[in-house]
Amino acid sequence: MFRLLWHHLAKTPPSPPIAAAQTDGHAGEAVLVRPLPDGWCGTSVHMRHVDCGSCNGCDWELSALLNPVYDIQRYGLDFVASPRHADLLLVTGSVTRHLQEALTMTYEATPDPKVVVAVGDCACGAGPFSGAYACGTGAEDHVPVHLKIPGCPPSPAMIIAALRALLK
Amino acid sequence: MIRKVLSAWVSLKSDRQGNLWGTVLPEQGPEVAQVVHGQLGLPLTMMVAVDERAKSGVYRLTYLFSLIDKPAFLALEMAVDGQAAEYPSWTPAVPAANWHEREARDLLGVVPVGHPDPRRLVLHGNWPHGYHPLRQDAPSEVAATAPRRFSFRPPGEEAMQIPVGPIHAGIIEPGHFRFTAVGEQIQALEANLFYTHRGIEKWCEGKPVMTVLAAAERLCGVCSLTNSLAFCQAVEAIAKVEVPPAARYGRVLLCELERLYNHIGDLGNICAGTAVALGTMAGTRIKEQLQQLNDALTGSRFLRGILVPGGLRRPLAAEGIDKVLREVRRDAAMLADTLLGHASFMDRLDHTGIVDRATAWRLGAVGVAARASGIDRDCRRDHPHAAYHELRWQVPVHQEGDVAARLKVRIEEIEQSLSLIEQARAALLAMATTTTTTMKPGDWAAVIDEYPAGRGWGVAESPRGETVHWLEIDAQGLVSRYRVRTGSYANWPVVVAAVPGNMVPDFPLINKSFELCYACSDR
Numbered sequence: 001m002f003r004l005l006w007h008h009l010a011k012t013p014p015s016p017p018i019a020a021a022q023t024d025g026h027a028g029e030a031v032l033v034r035p036l037p038d039g040w041c042g043t044s045v046h047m048r049h050v051d052c053g054s055c056n057g058c059d060w061e062l063s064a065l066l067n068p069v070y071d072i073q074r075y076g077l078d079f080v081a082s083p084r085h086a087d088l089l090l091v092t093g094s095v096t097r098h099l100q101e102a103l104t105m106t107y108e109a110t111p112d113p114k115v116v117v118a119v120g121d122c123a124c125g126a127g128p129f130s131g132a133y134a135c136g137t138g139a140e141d142h143v144p145v146h147l148k149i150p151g152c153p154p155s156p157a158m159i160i161a162a163l164r165a166l167l168k
Numbered sequence: 169m170i171r172k173v174l175s176a177w178v179s180l181k182s183d184r185q186g187n188l189w190g191t192v193l194p195e196q197g198p199e200v201a202q203v204v205h206g207q208l209g210l211p212l213t214m215m216v217a218v219d220e221r222a223k224s225g226v227y228r229l230t231y232l233f234s235l236i237d238k239p240a241f242l243a244l245e246m247a248v249d250g251q252a253a254e255y256p257s258w259t260p261a262v263p264a265a266n267w268h269e270r271e272a273r274d275l276l277g278v279v280p281v282g283h284p285d286p287r288r289l290v291l292h293g294n295w296p297h298g299y300h301p302l303r304q305d306a307p308s309e310v311a312a313t314a315p316r317r318f319s320f321r322p323p324g325e326e327a328m329q330i331p332v333g334p335i336h337a338g339i340i341e342p343g344h345f346r347f348t349a350v351g352e353q354i355q356a357l358e359a360n361l362f363y364t365h366r367g368i369e370k371w372c373e374g375k376p377v378m379t380v381l382a383a384a385e386r387l388c389g390v391c392s393l394t395n396s397l398a399f400c401q402a403v404e405a406i407a408k409v410e411v412p413p414a415a416r417y418g419r420v421l422l423c424e425l426e427r428l429y430n431h432i433g434d435l436g437n438i439c440a441g442t443a444v445a446l447g448t449m450a451g452t453r454i455k456e457q458l459q460q461l462n463d464a465l466t467g468s469r470f471l472r473g474i475l476v477p478g479g480l481r482r483p484l485a486a487e488g489i490d491k492v493l494r495e496v497r498r499d500a501a502m503l504a505d506t507l508l509g510h511a512s513f514m515d516r517l518d519h520t521g522i523v524d525r526a527t528a529w530r531l532g533a534v535g536v537a538a539r540a541s542g543i544d545r546d547c548r549r550d551h552p553h554a555a556y557h558e559l560r561w562q563v564p565v566h567q568e569g570d571v572a573a574r575l576k577v578r579i580e581e582i583e584q585s586l587s588l589i590e591q592a593r594a595a596l597l598a599m600a601t602t603t604t605t606t607m608k609p610g611d612w613a614a615v616i617d618e619y620p621a622g623r624g625w626g627v628a629e630s631p632r633g634e635t636v637h638w639l640e641i642d643a644q645g646l647v648s649r650y651r652v653r654t655g656s657y658a659n660w661p662v663v664v665a666a667v668p669g670n671m672v673p674d675f676p677l678i679n680k681s682f683e684l685c686y687a688c689s690d691r
Contacts, residue, residue, distance in 0.1 A: 001446065001506055001510060003502070003506065004446060004447075004450060004502055004503060004506040005446055007499070007502055008446070008449070008450055008453070012453060012499075049339045050335060051335075051340070051341050051342050051364070052342075053342075053363070053364040053365075053366055053687075054341075054364070054389075054687065055386050055387060055388050055389045055687045055688075056341055056388060056389040056390060056685055056686070056687045057386075057389030057390075057392075057470055058389070059339055059340065059341060059389070060389050060390060060470075061469075062339050063338075063339040063452075064452070064455075064456060064459070066339075066452070067449070067452035067453055067455070067456050068449050068452070068453045069453060069456045070456075079338075079339060081337035081338070082337070083335075093364065094366065096363065096364055096365060096366055097292075097294065097295075097312055097365075098292045098294075098334075098362065098363045098364070098365055099334065099342060099363050099364070100312075101315065102334050102335050102342065102363070106335055128382065128383065128386050129366050129367070129368055129371050129383070129386075131308075131371065132366050132367035132368060132370060132371035133301045133308060133309060133310070133367040133370060133371075134291075134301075134365050134366055134367040135366040135367055135371070136366075152386070153389065153470075155469065
């Protein structure tokens with residue numbers, strides 16, 4: 001175990017700085033579609049992810065934020081296990097019929113003031129399967145969305161750049 | 169042999185690719201199923217139901233079995249009367265047909281009489297009774313009804329039920345698990361999945377092949393390449409197209425890159441399940457390095473947009489990948505050695521979540537889950553495609569069936585994948601230098617001008633196991649039926665069987681050792 005620890009401390013590069021807009025051609029700009037709520041602190045933001053029917057591409061890019069390369073905690077952002085502990089909800093997926101209730105309940109369980117971020121084309125209402133019978137039409141039809149991060153999926157660097165814009 | 173044994177019920181014909189086709193009468197189905205699965209020992213690959221009432225007044229059900237001595241399949245078709253819409257269930261004889269028949273009942277309203285589990289599978293309780301979306305005359309949209317809860321089996325005396333999900337504590341996909349436990353000990357587990365069901369198969373009907381290719385790539389994030397590969401192979405089987413060698417080797421390289429980043433990511437996830445933070449970070453770091461390599465090679469961190477029916481969209485610039493892969497080989501070996509040599513870590517894994525060989529066989533386990541339980545099946549070898557049969561590699565098999573065995577199979581498959589990538593890369597470089605310095609389009613993609621009507625399927629081995637795409641194309645060249653059975657779909661019932669007898673806190677570890685997707689199972 002010490003050999004592994006030493007190898008990773010000594011042989012692997014430190015986390016690189018994230019350029020402000022490191023987009024990779026699949027993703028447009030993130031859009032603030034609703035003003036941030038009154039009393040939004042924005043200095044130490046705890047986030048809760050809600051999968052509402054994504055293909056898991058966006059989900060894996062969100063979990064990549066925790067790896068040593070992106071290391072999202074250094075920006076004052078972190079993931080929490082319960083919506084009760086969260087300031088911000090990250091919604092992925094088109095909100096399928098089977099997950100509408102789960103999204104609404106998660107939103108109601110989150111204390112105010114809260115911010116909702118739609119991550120990926122599906123959650124932003126522009127998913128590839130819109131019109132399918134169980135697919136849903138994006139997060140905005142169920143909860144008030146503040147920030148949209150388009151992309152299929154948006155890259156981790158792009159997600160970080162967009163989330164940092166919410167910090168004060 | 170098979171023809172002779174089955175001759176009492178069905179006469180078999182073989183097609184160009186060596187697949188055997190036959191028509192079974194519904195009332196003889198269970199008998200035939202018993203002979204094919206119980207006596208001949210053929211595993212069920214998938215079942216697909218199609219609404220053909222407009223044409224011939226029936227629902228056509230096709231049970232696809234994998235031949236074990238030949239790289240082909242046995243397709244048994246059955247016409248179910250369109251009015252009565254019921255047939256004797258095959259599930260008592262072939263337990264792996266369980267989900268397939270329940271899905272056909274939900275989506276097409278074809279009822280398997282005598283099926284041991286009459287509950288809904290794909291459609292949850294908030295759909296109206298009698299709505300079967302895959303029927304040709306079904307409305308494309310219906311309003312949601314008030315939710316009726318899934319009826320879990322009641323716990324016995326002194327047992328308690330622990331509901332978990334659909335929203336879990338981590339960054340993972342949604343599913344509901346209901347544990348029946350006495351103290352820490354789990355007695356039974358039931359899973360209610362299909363939360364991410366989007367209705368993709370219906371959406372694909374009436375769409376052009378290239379649109380459905382984009383859909384196949386978006387069924388699932390981390391199995392994108394395998395799903396697009398299986399789809400492309402289904403199209404190629406229908407169009408009877410030969411894929412040029414450069415594309416076949418390129419496909420091996422890409423498919424193994426997908427396995428590599430998934431398997432190494434899962435080494436990290438297993439560490440997360442046992443609270444070894446150093447291992448988690450090492451695994452996610454190597455995974456990130458590989459996903460950046462994917463991006464550099466194909467323009468997508470999930471290997472999307474590179475395959476096309478007939479070959480590859482563009483040649484792969486594979487010269488420069490060896491530097492990253494040397495580092496990955498070194499770092500992954502160090503991570504694996506550390507984990508396997510760490511007594512307190514391995515203590516959590518040994519004898520945890522055991523699936524014995526008989527259970528794995530009965531439930532139709534595929535992929536790592538099957539190979540860790542002593543079933544020597546890998547469709548890369550058993551149903552040769554791309555260039556796998558031209559390369560030297562092995563299929564690792566372990567017997568114990570526990571979390572440790574699944575970890576060991578993954579570690580050994582990482583070595584095999586690295587070797588396959590190296591061989592495929594060498595073959596690609598040799599082709600580029602011996603023919604001309606630059607590859608011509610014909611070297612890496614056969615052109616398909618039009619898609620003939622027909623039906624076919626494609627098989628590929630995802631990091632989770634054998635993945636099968638069934639495709640039917642109509643006279644206009646549009647997709648008329650599309651069904652996907654991924655490795656995750658086949659393995660979910662195996663996860664449920666692995667858990668009883670273990671502690672509640674070991675469930676996340678057992679679940680991670682299978683590492684199944686929800687999205688490509690739910691569709």
